[in-house]
Structure formats: C-alpha cells, structure tokens
Amino acid sequence: MRRTLFVLILAFTLSLLGVWGAYLTVEGSQGFIGPAVISGSKDGITYVAVHSSGWMVINASFNGRGTVVVLDQLSNEALFASNVSGHLNVPIVLPREGSYAIYIPNGSLTLSGHYNGIHPTSRVQKVLYASIAVLSFALALWRWWR
Amino acid sequence: MGRFRDLFIWELGDSLRLLLFLLGVPPLTYLLAVGYLRAQWDVGSVSSHLPPVFTAGSFLGSITALHLFDYPSLSTGFWVLLSLLVAVFSVMTFRYDRENGYALSVYSLPFGKSEIFTAKVLSALVLSLLSLYVPLLIVDVFPNVDILEGIREIVFTERYLYLLVFATYFVLFSLSVSTLFSVLLENMFLAFIASFFFLVLPFFAGLSWPPFSFVPMLARSLSWASPFSTDWLTWGLVVPALLLLVSEVMFTRRDVK
Structure with a gap:
C-alpha cells in the first residue's frame, strides 16, 4: 500500500511538471478572437465575451465609431477604455485568467483580435513551483526515512 | 474480508502497472493542459447597457464555465491516450501474470477464482479512474489559482457531476471491453491489438461509437444533457457490467493459461 501511495504522489508531482510543460508549449501558440461586430444602443448591447486561460495580450483592431470598453466580468473593473474614430489598433492586456467582455455602450464596431500565446500569472507560477518543490521534498524525505 | 483486502492491495501494488501509471499520467495531464490553455470567445447580447458581471452564485453563466465544460471534449489526444492506457492496465492485469508464470502461485493460494477476478478488476479500475480524475483535477485547479473561488463554484455543481459521470462511462466501457479481450484471447499482444x-x-x-460517443457529451452536460437517461445508462453502465459478467464467467470456467 505504501508503494502505491508513493507512486500516486510521485505521479501527481510529475503531472504538475506536465502542466508546466504545457505552459512552455502554448507560449508561442497563436489564436484569434473574432472577427465580430459589437454594438450598443439604449435598447441593449452585443458584446464579445473572452475566456483567457492566463496572462495574455490581444492585438485588437477596431473599425467604427464609439468608445470601446474591456470589462473584467469577475471583478467588475474596466481594464481598458478608448475612443475609436475610424480605426484603432491596440494591444489589450488581459492580466489573469477569467472572463472578459469587450463592449461598446453606444455605437457599432467590428473587432478582430489576434494573440500570441498564453502565459501563467505570477501567482500561478508560485503555486505551481511551490507545490512541485514541497511534494518532491516530501517524497525525498519519505524515501530517505524508510 | 481481510484476505480479499490483502489480495487487492497486492494486485494494486504490482510494480509494472504502477510504472505504467507513472509514465501514463503526466503525459495525459500535459495533453489536457495544452487543450485547456487557449482563449475561447463568444458573442453575447443583453438588453442592458452593461455586460453581465459574475459574482458568487452566478459563475456558471460565464464564458469561463463554458470553457471548463468544453476543453475536455476538445482535447481528443487525451481520450485516445486514456483508452489505450486503460487497455494496457487491464491487459497487464489479466495476462501478464499468466504469461510469466506467477499466476500459478496465486491460484495455489486459498482464494476463489471469482475473488481473484474481482480483485484484479478493482485494481485495474482504481488505476484507470485515477488516471482520469488526477489530470482533470490538476488542470481545473492549477492554471486557475487566481479565480479559485469561481472554479470551486463551477466544479461543485450537478452539471459538472454529469460531466464526471460521462467521463467515468468512458473509462468503464474501455475497461470492460479490454478486460473481455484479455480474458478471451491467450496472448497479451493479441488482447491489446x-x-x-x-x-x-x-x-x-x-x-x-462508444466509448468515444461519450466525449462530445461532456460539453453538453452544461446544457443539462443527463447521463442517467436510458440510452447513456445502457452504454455506460449496463453494457460494461454485462461484459464484465461475461469475462467473470469465462475467467472462472477456464484453466490458468
């Protein structure tokens, strides 16, 4: 039973290394947001909801007129607001994992975005590295004591 | 009962299977994490002048919840590798001891044949289910440390339970089919192929076809696709139980070879 438990914890630790490896893989993987039309009037809004799995930069380009706002839907804070008259090309930073909404209170815009990889936030890095370190240390101690 | 527990723990502690578990689970986690680490977007409409804000109690409506339900069914490499790993576990459990001779020493011990079968199936089932749940747990929790409160709320719901049940059906079906083949065929390689x-x-x-027909249902469990409807219950629970029953009969009626 002890051996099974040891292997189980070791597999868990190595799996955390696998998550780390996955972050290294997706560092340069690209993706697209949109193209989509977002609009807003007094009757309601059409917005783009984005899930980010970590820290990432969207290279967004907007065409149209109005004030575009990026809202963090989990903490309810506006991360970015800018006036667009005609065309705007701007990098938007999504600081952590979660849900974001890109919307325009009044007017109409087309949005197309491109991102160049997803990165772990510093808290994710700390938790990941600390868990790997603690678990490996515990396993080493266990092995040494037996 | 104490004797059965000893046998079960002995089967579970088999070095070769534990080594395969150790080699199998980190790649599974890696594949699932690569599937998770993407952005997902969607167009939504509301009749107010602000997009919805998700506070405690409403996280299931967010795009993060949608992504959490979607990513397992989109990483197909994970499911291919998982079904192969489950097949390897059951083939190793039922054939390796026979082909290397130590099955005869186990059979000379005072255990019934169905007792031995149950211990073997249970040990393969435990390893297979662990290699499903451990990657899911790790990929749900570790990349989402900043929003753990929301993740906890999404994961502890009935709909996420449905997802887990569909995933469990996948493992049960794969395990029962490969168990049947490893009891039926008299060669490890043939059984695996x-x-x-x-x-x-x-x-x-x-x-x-099952088991891969369960995979798209994982995403649909967000919209209340129930794994307890007759169709899914049949393929996910009744058919595996029948196959295991057939394997049990064949296992107990046959010589050790």
Missing part, C-alpha cells in the same frame, strides 16, 4: 481495434479505430474512422 483487439482492444485497440475495437476502442480507438472507430474514432479514427470518424464513427461516433
């Missing part, structure tokens, strides 16, 4: 043909090849051919 037969399970591979039966489990994975229909998926490569684009057919939606």
